[in-house]
Amino acid sequence: MVHLTVDIGGRPGIDCRGFCSYCYFKHVKDVEPFGCKNCLPFVRGCDYCSRGVREQYSGFKVLREVADDVLAQLQFLQGDLDRITISGGGDPSCYPQFRDLVDLLGSMEVPLHIGYTSGKGFDDPDLGDFLIEKGLTEVSYTIFSSDPRLRAKYMHDPTPEASLAILERLCEEIDVYAASVIIPGVNDGENIFRTCEWLESRGAKGLILMRFANSTEQGLILGNAPIIPGQCVQSVEAFRDLVTELNDTFSLKISGTPLWDPSIGSPFAILDEPELLAKLPRVEKRASVVSGSVAAPFIQRVLDACGNRAPVIGVAKEIACLITIDDLKALHPGALERTVIIPGRAFVHDEEARNVLSADGTDREVVRGPDTLTADAETSMGMERNGVLLMEMEGFGELIRTINRYGR
Template sequence: MQIIADVGGIPGKDCKGFCKYCYFRKVKEQDPLGCRYCTPGTVGCESCTTGVREVKNEFIHPFMVVGSVQNSLMMGDIKDKNLKVNISGGGDVSCYPHLMEVAGALNQFNLPMHLGYTSGKGIENSKMAEELISLGVDEVTFTVFSTDNKMRKEWVGDTTNGESLKALKLFCETTEVHAASVIVPGVNDGEKLYETCSTLEDWGAKAFILMRFANFRNQGLILGNEPILDGVTPHSLEEFETLVHEINNEFNFRVTGTPLCDPENDTPFAISKEKNSKYLDILTDVTSEATILTSSIAAPFIEKIIKRIGADDLVNVVAVDQDIGCLITQKDLEEVDLKDLKETVLIPGRALVHDKMAHDILSSDGIDRIVTRGPDKLSVDGEMSGTLSREDVLKTELIAFEDLLEAVNFFGVRKK
């Protein structure tokens, strides 16, 4: 169990400048997206305006950071649990000016620490890594992009003259390092990727997360910021999944990919695999009709599960042209063919659309549909699955899918 020590920070501002491939580059001020947290009569709230753009989360005073962790330890039901403190934020945690102070204060709790996502741009002297390790940091998630210093300087904006890579090497040799790279076609893939992986393997990294570069709206750039890089076409999902499997077969560390895939745990949607179909017997029988409206990536997996449990005569799955379910917006719903929808429609729990707006759009053909939200997640992404066992993944998915089917039965049109 990890307790978050949120140090805050704004992308691009509190990380020594945007990386060239950063999702938050070119984000524009726009009308609110709408979300489940909005009040019934108003489209827009802090969550779907400044929150999703992460433009107001300044670095937090160290006293507040440490106090928050202390409160969690005192108030939470966390006795006898395997605890770790995760120091993370919206900027680059290595750029947090009070990082050493916070790590020193948290050290008094005698808990190991996880240094959350960092590209190391704030590590101007590798001795900083030695100090963090001495204070109890035993896990690091490091966005490396490449182990070529010139490439990191150009693409990550790393001006540490190799000190960040020296720190990464030390972290690899001493702690549990989960390295990560956004894979940009023609830049850090191919031979460059193999060189990075080989170096990380030699240094002793425990895991490597490959992240497909996103450049278009249907890949998640919903904040008016497409394209991030002109003239670059990201890997197709098939190409990216193949790449993840190739790296997994070639190197001796844990390899996962996002949005696809985990070769070891079979995520996303491990329960859709034939070898795991026996676990589907524990799921609730479907007794009502409904449509599951979801992302283009999730749809084929969900459809396969629905067929395997024999519910495809009652439940159909409709995909929108958006890769990730929690990034589905009003625009995506407006492009749905309403003839494909039943009288009840379940949308992803975290979809960025106002509840009333979702109802109005999906009922605009004159059929007054019930539009409700399903679970927040039905599977786990590559960033999470790499830390879970196969049993953990199956349990997580079965619980989530059971919640989905119960929602179908409760809100759907009941059939005898």
């Protein structure tokens, strides 16, 4: 498959008609670079973990620059182009020359995708027809709620009826994956049932629900918690139950992040596949595997099924990829093995992690594990169960090989 990604640039919140009330980029502070797997060994901070993670880009690129990028990429592509995806830090629907951009890309006669849009920059209901005519075949579109008043209030969408009319038109013709951050007391309860009914009756392919996060432990690592002061947040379990109930009630596929995709049984669908667990390598050494609090119990069960005898360490942070040095500082080094495996994408500088985890005087080796062990709901939305199981086999195979290579 040959894909072309068209980056239109832009800044979250700023290049999307102002912040949605729940936007995770709201109140982002100028935090020190975290460190990550891309940093040089003796320097904490690289472009990715100091700038990219905050999506601190300048404004939208002008159309000319976008077109030049496309031309440059086309020269290096080999084979026939299968798909073009429009993406950016800002919201494509707010791109000032959006129609011209789509016109230009549509002339290449290749299926067009919009990676993500809130739709709040769309003001003209006829835009749906235009997009279909120009070859749009898939879009991920934030609905938040089918109630335009809630879109206006929480997304600051000045023309919510138009945005919903376009979404409706797209649902009729192309693959639409809707998305919604669930804010308890706002768009959950009866409201989310009405939203699902709306999407089902219009023909949406799927809906991804995102649990609202409001604290550092829940993933707000940019010094910006709380996003909505005083707003209550669902427990991971209550959120998972809501996802299950909705998916059982409606015909479109409904999944949630951080948990879960009921139609596939992921993340960690492999736990229901004893034959696949038996095919993973056996754990032969001891190492402390560190992960987020949501994934840790699942990882423990998979590794134990492969002969592991060491505890998997869950930190306070719920999501493994958002672990920072503060999470490692909160661990008791004395409880750790001589080898510690941290998530591949943790926002930690390797050298600093080694120092923190050796603070009790025992020198520990810190090694990065795989970037992913499973598919989150955004990844699994367009996947078959076998594809997710393959990802998990590869991820756990790599993790176990890392334990056996570096463990004691």
